[in-house]
Amino acid sequence: MSFDWMKIPYALLTVFIVFNYGMLLGALIQKIGARAGRRYGIPVWQNYVDLIKNYGQRTSITHGVMFYLGPVFRLTGGIGLLLFVPTIYGSYMFSNLSFAGDLILALYFVFFGTLGMALGAGESGHPHAAIGITRGLSQVSVAELPFALAVFAVALQYQTLSVTDIVAAQQGGMMNWTLFTNPLAVAAAMLAFLGSMMRPPFDVVIAPQEIPIGPPTEYHSAYLALMQTNRAIFPIAKMVIYMNLFFGGATSWPEFAVKVFLLYLFSAFVGVCFPRFRVEQSIRWFLIWAVPIGVLAILWV
Amino acid sequence: MNLQLVTPMRDLHTRLQHLFPLGELTEQRPDLGFVTVPAAYLRPTLLHLRDREGYTHLVLLTAVDWLEENLFQLTYLLSNRTTGRDIGLRVKFPRQAAHMESIHDLWPTAATYQRELREMFGIDFPGSPRLHEEFILEGWNDIPPYRRDFDTLKYARANFSDRPGRETHDPEQHMKQQLYPDGA
Amino acid sequence: MEQELKPELQIRKVKGPDGVEFEVEPLRDYYCEALPTVQHGAYFKIVEDFFNWARAESLWILGFGTGCGAIEMRPLMTPRFDAYRYGIQWRPTPRQANLLVISGYLSVKTLKRAIRAYEQMQSPKYVVGLGSCTINGGMYWDSYNTIKRLDDYMPVDLYIVGCMPRPEALLAGFEDLKKLIRAGKAEGANQYAEKFEWYKSNQKRVIHDWDMPDYNW
Numbered sequence: 104m105s106f107d108w109m110k111i112p113y114a115l116l117t118v119f120i121v122f123n124y125g126m127l128l129g130a131l132i133q134k135i136g137a138r139a140g141r142r143y144g145i146p147v148w149q150n151y152v153d154l155i156k157n158y159g160q161r162t163s164i165t166h167g168v169m170f171y172l173g174p175v176f177r178l179t180g181g182i183g184l185l186l187f188v189p190t191i192y193g194s195y196m197f198s199n200l201s202f203a204g205d206l207i208l209a210l211y212f213v214f215f216g217t218l219g220m221a222l223g224a225g226e227s228g229h230p231h232a233a234i235g236i237t238r239g240l241s242q243v244s245v246a247e248l249p250f251a252l253a254v255f256a257v258a259l260q261y262q263t264l265s266v267t268d269i270v271a272a273q274q275g276g277m278m279n280w281t282l283f284t285n286p287l288a289v290a291a292a293m294l295a296f297l298g299s300m301m302r303p304p305f306d307v308v309i310a311p312q313e314i315p316i317g318p319p320t321e322y323h324s325a326y327l328a329l330m331q332t333n334r335a336i337f338p339i340a341k342m343v344i345y346m347n348l349f350f351g352g353a354t355s356w357p358e359f360a361v362k363v364f365l366l367y368l369f370s371a372f373v374g375v376c377f378p379r380f381r382v383e384q385s386i387r388w389f390l391i392w393a394v395p396i397g398v399l400a401i402l403w404v
Numbered sequence: 405m406n407l408q409l410v411t412p413m414r415d416l417h418t419r420l421q422h423l424f425p426l427g428e429l430t431e432q433r434p435d436l437g438f439v440t441v442p443a444a445y446l447r448p449t450l451l452h453l454r455d456r457e458g459y460t461h462l463v464l465l466t467a468v469d470w471l472e473e474n475l476f477q478l479t480y481l482l483s484n485r486t487t488g489r490d491i492g493l494r495v496k497f498p499r500q501a502a503h504m505e506s507i508h509d510l511w512p513t514a515a516t517y518q519r520e521l522r523e524m525f526g527i528d529f530p531g532s533p534r535l536h537e538e539f540i541l542e543g544w545n546d547i548p549p550y551r552r553d554f555d556t557l558k559y560a561r562a563n564f565s566d567r568p569g570r571e572t573h574d575p576e577q578h579m580k581q582q583l584y585p586d587g588a
Numbered sequence: 589m590e591q592e593l594k595p596e597l598q599i600r601k602v603k604g605p606d607g608v609e610f611e612v613e614p615l616r617d618y619y620c621e622a623l624p625t626v627q628h629g630a631y632f633k634i635v636e637d638f639f640n641w642a643r644a645e646s647l648w649i650l651g652f653g654t655g656c657g658a659i660e661m662r663p664l665m666t667p668r669f670d671a672y673r674y675g676i677q678w679r680p681t682p683r684q685a686n687l688l689v690i691s692g693y694l695s696v697k698t699l700k701r702a703i704r705a706y707e708q709m710q711s712p713k714y715v716v717g718l719g720s721c722t723i724n725g726g727m728y729w730d731s732y733n734t735i736k737r738l739d740d741y742m743p744v745d746l747y748i749v750g751c752m753p754r755p756e757a758l759l760a761g762f763e764d765l766k767k768l769i770r771a772g773k774a775e776g777a778n779q780y781a782e783k784f785e786w787y788k789s790n791q792k793r794v795i796h797d798w799d800m801p802d803y804n805w
Contacts, residue, residue, distance in 0.1 A: 131734075137672070142666075142667035142670040143670055143672075143673050144670075144672055144673070145672050145675070146673065148648070149645075149675055152642050152675060153646045155638075155639070156642040156643050156646040156686075159639035159642060160686075160710050160711070160712070161710070161711045162710045162711045163628040163710060164710070164805060214691075231681075320681050320683070321681070321683055322683070322684070323684050323710050324710050327684060538797075542795075543696075543699070549732050554732075556731065556732045559732045560729070560731060560732055560736070563732075563794055564725070564737070565732075565737055566722065566724070566725075566736060567724040567736065567737050569724075570729075575732065
């Protein structure tokens with residue numbers, strides 16, 4: 104099997120574009136949330152400044168090898184998620200390293216970062232980090248369950264495991280989107296989307312206003328900067344998957360920008376209205392509302 | 405003969421005087437009175453007030469340092485929630501023998517007050533739970549600071565350095581300078 | 589008067605997982621005995637200026653309200669004053685913060701915890717003293733329990749005068765701190781490392797029950 108070496112710089116270009124888009128979009132969504140609270144909020148370039156400041160810290164403390172590898176795993180999860188699905192359908196330049204069967208790989212990468220993070224934060228030895236990990240992992244595993252069910256439903260529907268083929272099947276007009284051909288799966292997946300975006304009402308794990316700030320309690324300086332880089336890339340990569348599976352994919356960069364923005368805005372809409380759930384409340388919510396819809400979606404296909 | 409109006413407070417005082425050797429009642433307000441109790445009769449008086457007269461709420465337990473008379477005074481302020489009246493019991497004992505019996509079995513919150521008084525005044529309450537744990541001060545190595553023979557200004561000057569250039573606006577100093585500029 | 593150490597900090601015998609018994613002195617063995625070192629900036633001045641600009645534009649305050657001045661910090665999070673516009677955020681952990689605001693009087697009890705939090709922050713780090721109690725003792729100048737000069741115990745970059753300063757005064761103070769940082773004059777962490785013995789002896793003179801290692805990083 105031959106490997107097309109030209110794909111590598113193009114893939115790096117995709118990562119670069121998505122990184123910048125993620126930083127700016129993240130700040131923009133925070134500004135929108137701030138406007139909902141009648142204030143101005145952070146400047147749009149604030150994420151870049153935070154990143155430079157954290158990289159420029161002169162000292163840092165390490166608690167061991169796994170502590171160092173935690174953010175590395177997380178960033179690997181984010182970039183891996185991005186690189187193995189086609190960002191722009193139909194374009195040779197930006198279809199990354201996708202191949203047949205990459206849907207399962209995408210599911211794997213979504214979990215991979217959280218697990219690496221849990222190991223790293225556990226080695227930091229801080230009791231608040233341990234609290235954060237238990238809360239985070241339990242919430243994430245229940246929140247990803249409807250997403251996995253929706254993905255199976257879609258794979259059964261289109262009889263393929265390759266994201267490129269799923270996107271191809273949705274071309275030719277808006278009525279071909281999975282949104283309209285399998286609305287139950289999309290509903291389950293969107294509810295799971297809220298859970299994994301770490302915005303209210305599901306952000307008790309990682310909100311900086313909580314004293315156990317969660318897994319990143321002991322992380323600082325360059326480690327925190329790595330995690331912040333991931334926080335810019337990972338949501339965008341996840342939304343690329345959502346876009347490809349459920350909303351018809353993007354055939355050009357402006358379409359990509361608009362669709363990702365609208366998806367992010369969906370979680371922001373919900374986020375500014377609701378206070379936080381406790382972890383057991385959010386688990387109960389997912390099990391009662393999101394999982395039955397996912398099961399129905401599989402049965403209906 | 406003392407012609408005094410019979411108020412509920414005075415009525416209570418008369419009733420109590422039949423049982424315990426109390427001092428005079430000082431009526432500060434119609435609903436607040438203070439009475440001096442000998443140290444040996446503190447506990448029976450408290451029990452009687454709590455169980456028979458309805459003064460079930462211990463509002464506070466505080467101490468006063470009568471340095472000139474060489475006495476400590478403890479004030480137990482009790483409140484009757486139904487009638488809305490407060491009564492304060494004063495107990496005096498010498499500064500050299502600064503201990504009183506503990507009432508933490510009557511009101512559990514008294515344990516916290518007693519802990520504070522032992523740390524800040526040096527009054528011992530034998531039997532009170534967690535009495536010798538550090539409460540407000542950590543690593544304190546001088547006499548208990550609320551006593552009036554503790555000079556807080558001297559301690560502050562000795563331990564914490566001053567920043568030069570601090571002015572004082574003490575009125576006495578100001579007028580002295582104004583009226584006697586040559587320093588008489 | 590030497591205070592007794594808490595039971596978990598005393599020397600004790602421990603049996604390891606492989607059955608070997610050894611003696612443990614927690615204050616020495618569970619912490620490293622390294623002292624702070626002076627951290628120099630980047631080699632090229634333009635890179636250091638760029639980093640200083642980024643540090644000034646992204647001030648992360650440790651969310652530790654040490655005294656009564658913390659009540660003036662909280663309106664800054666509300667829409668009326670909105671400190672987030674200036675790049676200021678509050679973080680709950682000293683590892684991620686680079687600015688410690690000592691808000692108001694500092695009792696000896698809180699000083700011990702503030703020193704621990706300050707030493708856990710990563711360099712470069714800044715300290716702002718809020719209110720007159722950090723400058724010359726304020727209205728608690730004759731108290732046996734509050735310190736009078738904050739910069740005897742930790743290096744201070746900026747004082748904000750007032751009792752308490754209003755939130756607008758705080759914002760103006762943070763703007764002045766940003767100017768200091770951009771000019772490269774806010775090197776409190778290096779000053780702490782250079783005069784470490786002096787600061788430590790001052791701290792130990794007022795904190796009598798010292799049961800922490802000398803440098804809590």
